[in-house]
Amino acid sequence: MKRNLAPMYLLVSLAFGAILPVFYKQPYFYFASYIVLQYVALSVAWNLLGGYGGYLNFGTSAFFGVGAYVSAYLFNSLGIPEVIAILAAGAVSALFGVLIGYSSLRLRGVYFAIATLAATTLVQSIVLNTPALGSAVGLYIRFPAAPAIYGNLIELLFVAMFGISVVSIGLSYWIENSWIGRGLMALRDDEQAAETLGVPTFRLKLYANVLSGFLMGVVGSLYPLYIGYIEPYSIFDLGISFNVFVMTFIGGIGTWQGPIIGALVLGSIQQAASVTVTSQYNLAVVAAAMLVFGIFSPGGLKGIFSRLFGKRSTGTVN
Amino acid sequence: MFVQVSRRRAVSRTVAVVAVIVILVVAGGGYYYYTTSYVPATTTPIKIGVVIQESGFLALAGVPGLTAINIWANDTNAAGGISGHKVQIIAYDDASDTSKVPALIQKLISVDNVDYLVTLGTVDTAAAMPVASQSGKILLGLFGTNANAGINYNKFFQAAPIGPDPNYDQVRGYFELAASINPKPQTVAFVAVQNDFGQQCSIGGAKAAAVGGFRIVDNETYPPTQTDFTSLMQKVKSTNPDIAFICSYPSDSVGIVQASKGVNFTPKLMGGGMIGPQFTALEAALGKSLQGIVTFAYWVPEPTLNFPGVNSFILRYEAVANASGAAAFDPLGYLYPPYSYAAMQMLTQAIQGCNCFGNNDQLGTYIHGHTFTTIGGNMTFAASGEWSYSRVLWIQYQNIAGASVSAFSGPGHQVIVWPAAYKSGNLVYPFAGWSG
Structure with missing residues (x-):
């Protein structure tokens, strides 16, 4: 009987992330790694609908921003404990996913992508005109104390983001191998045929959008504690959405490993470039990488590994 | 039983494995270098860590500001340094992207072991504030409005003459x-x-x-x-x-x-x-x-603002900007450069006057309690780190x-x-x- 080792890998990974800061003390490592892990979690979350379902969502920064603002407001202005604020941020982002899903998941292709872009602008405008959320001036964040086991807040944030990334990966793995994943892949390949065969396409897309939104919201909820100050233009920056899309694309869209590989490789290159060469060409490098992979290896890095080592990549997006 | 593997495929596999090993070794070596190569100096030099917009939409401000800081470093070193310590500028470009600021500031603090920090603009300074305040290092903000409102960090000082409100x-x-x-x-x-x-x-x-x-x-x-x-x-x-x-x-x-x-x-x-x-x-x-x-x-070349040294600084800025390419961003240098230079002059005078290099608490207290004569006029600071008086100018073209x-x-x-x-x-x- 074949044993499923995934839960054990999950627990070992979580334990590793939790104890690493106890033994290794280099704050810069945690600051840089936090951003890389943030992109791992966002890319994995994006892949649920964009990769398995083939619906390209360019509204990542909207979900991320909703999570950031909800947690900042609850934690900062109302004094609600961080853990509750984080979960509430995920819940509100999931609700946002329901609203966006109901209104736009009947659209296909470029029309859905445009709708998600519009959603980002809509949320940004709401924040800009809401004084309780700091409007254009933004919100300054009051910092909680780090638990004694960790030396400072960034170590705690690293552990939290590590945990969110691992849980996101676990969920993605489970979905890929469950009826939900198979249904999403079926509708990605031919939505009408899948519908005809009884796949509840709209329901599955909505599930994926809500779960994706929840994870993105939870990721965003930690960002105010990392940055210390949030304002609508950097939080709802389309560069976040673009980065996530390209990382997933380069890693290998539609596979659970692809977003992890893409975010780790591209995120690390971006972090290294900003302290060695320059940040100036960050997005240019990302765009160039996307062009190269788009032309020579649409399956991404995962596709290259699979070709070299004999396994076929499962995901493609038309 | 042997599995037949084509020659081409075997070569591809070998190349891939070698490539992965090379990437891992280079990445590991680079990381090792960044985390271990620097030995903290106790005597020399004084390291100034700068996170600034050298590219992106705010480079119009960041490039002239950094040029002025570099001129100050050259002037200071040519004069023998600060209390015998040479100064060294370590600058990172945040590409006008706020999300990069905390990690870059942290790298300056924990890897590059800088002594003082400098940022430019409200949003970048606000993003640097949490990390800087945890480190206890002096943070100089070049321009920006009310960036210390959220934290009230007592070792933050803002260079532009905006005022306490x-x-x-x-x-x-x-x-x-x-x-x-x-x-x-x-x-x-x-x-x-x-x-x-x-x-x-x-x-x-x-x-x-x-x-x-x-x-x-x-x-x-x-x-x-x-x-x-x-x-x-x-x-x-x-x-x-x-x-x-x-x-x-x-x-x-x-x-x-x-x-x-x-x-x-x-x-x-x-x-x-x-x-x-x-x-x-x-x-x-x-x-x-x-x-x-x-x-x-904040400063214009009118005769009523002829503070000692400012006109010669402007001439030097224009020469350096023309030689370095900063002139493409600001060839005259009336807006950001004078107060970027003045902020560094203030730091020089504070370190010398306090004679407390290495003790940021003492230095912060000293800055709060003294007046500094710079090319931007006399600088004194309120508790918030803003100027204690306002000298915003209104000009007509x-x-x-x-x-x-x-x-x-x-x-x-x-x-x-x-x-x-x-x-x-x-x-x-x-x-x-x-x-x-």
């Missing part, structure tokens, strides 16, 4: 100038960009308008991405205000000036908290269209010959009309209409 002090001069006109104008129309600067400018403007007894007849806002202002300025014109108060960013300032000219919007006093006209590149582009506009400045850098070079083009202590000419009132 930043929102109000930044703009009150415009309304005090208008209130001094006889007969006094009565109504004002606000136009503000929906970003951090625009909103703080509006808040301060509303307070100053109330203090001055002006009636606000229109209050317009627009997103920073807006490029066409014709309809907006037509609407503002229809309210027929006596004075216009505009809080805009560089590209919108250009659009608003062009649109106002297009719809022939001619209030009696035109201008406000406009960022943009002060940038030499935009001055040269707008040329005579700026004639008569009133906006703020006069005698503009055309659209070129030389048309704005030297005295007589940006005439100081407020405050009285630094006044270098009279306000031309009412606004004579658009030229150029």
Whole structure:
């Protein structure tokens, strides 16, 4: 009987992330790694609908921003404990996913992508005109104390983001191998045929959008504690959405490993470039990488590994 | 049983494995270098860590600011350093992307082991504040409005002469100038960009308008991405205000000036908290269209602002900028460079006067308790780290010959009309209409 080792890998990974800061003390490592892990979690979350379902969502920064603002407001202005604020941020982002899903998941292709872009602008405008959320001036964040086991807040944030990334990966793995994943892949390949065969396409897309939104919201909820100050233009920056899309694309869209590989490789290159060469060409490098992979290896890095080592990549997006 | 593997496939596998090993070794080596190669110096040099916008939309500010810091470092080292310590600048480009700031600041602190930190602009400074405050290091903010509002870090010092009540002090001069006109104008129309600067400018403007007894007849806002202002300025014109108060960013300032000219919007006093006209590149582009506009400045080459050393600094800045390429961002250097240099002068004097290099608590207390003589005049700081008094200048563009850098070079083009202590000419009132 074949044993499923995934839960054990999950627990070992979580334990590793939790104890690493106890033994290794280099704050810069945690600051840089936090951003890389943030992109791992966002890319994995994006892949649920964009990769398995083939619906390209360019509204990542909207979900991320909703999570950031909800947690900042609850934690900062109302004094609600961080853990509750984080979960509430995920819940509100999931609700946002329901609203966006109901209104736009009947659209296909470029029309859905445009709708998600519009959603980002809509949320940004709401924040800009809401004084309780700091409007254009933004919100300054009051910092909680780090638990004694960790030396400072960034170590705690690293552990939290590590945990969110691992849980996101676990969920993605489970979905890929469950009826939900198979249904999403079926509708990605031919939505009408899948519908005809009884796949509840709209329901599955909505599930994926809500779960994706929840994870993105939870990721965003930690960002105010990392940055210390949030304002609508950097939080709802389309560069976040673009980065996530390209990382997933380069890693290998539609596979659970692809977003992890893409975010780790591209995120690390971006972090290294900003302290060695320059940040100036960050997005240019990302765009160039996307062009190269788009032309020579649409399956991404995962596709290259699979070709070299004999396994076929499962995901493609038309 | 043997599995047959094609020769081509075997080669590909080998190449892939070697490539992965090389990447891992290079990455590991690089990381090892960054985390272990630096040995903290206890005697020399003094390391200044700078996170600044060398690229992206704020490079217009960041590049001239960093150029001034580098000139200061060269001057200081040529003079033997600070108390025998040479100074070293370690600068990272955040590409005008705030999310990069915390990690870069942390790298400066924990890997590069810098002694002091420098940032530029409100948003970047606010993003640097949490990490900087946890480290206890002195943080110098070059420009920005109210960046310390959230944390109240007692070792933060802001270089621009805005004043202890930043929102109000930044703009009150415009309304005090208008209130001094006889007969006094009565109504004002606000136009503000929906970003951090625009909103703080509006808040301060509303307070100053109330203090001055002006009636606000229109209050317009627009997103920073807006490029066409014709309809907006037509609407503002229809309210027929006596004075216009505009809080805009560089590209919108250009659009608003062009649109106002297009719809022939001619209030009696035109201008406000406009960022943009002060940038030499935009001055040269707008040329005579700026004639008569009133906006703020921190330093201009007028005879009333001839602080010791500032004119020779400007000459050196222009030479260095031309040689280094910074001239593409700001060839004249009137806006950001003088106070970027002055902030570093302040730090030099503080370290020397306190004789406490290495003790940031003592140095912070010393800075709060003393006055520093710089090329930007005398600097003293309030508890918030802002200047303890305001010296925002209101200038009017006069005698503009055309659209070129030389048309704005030297005295007589940006005439100081407020405050009285630094006044270098009279306000031309009412606004004579658009030229150029």
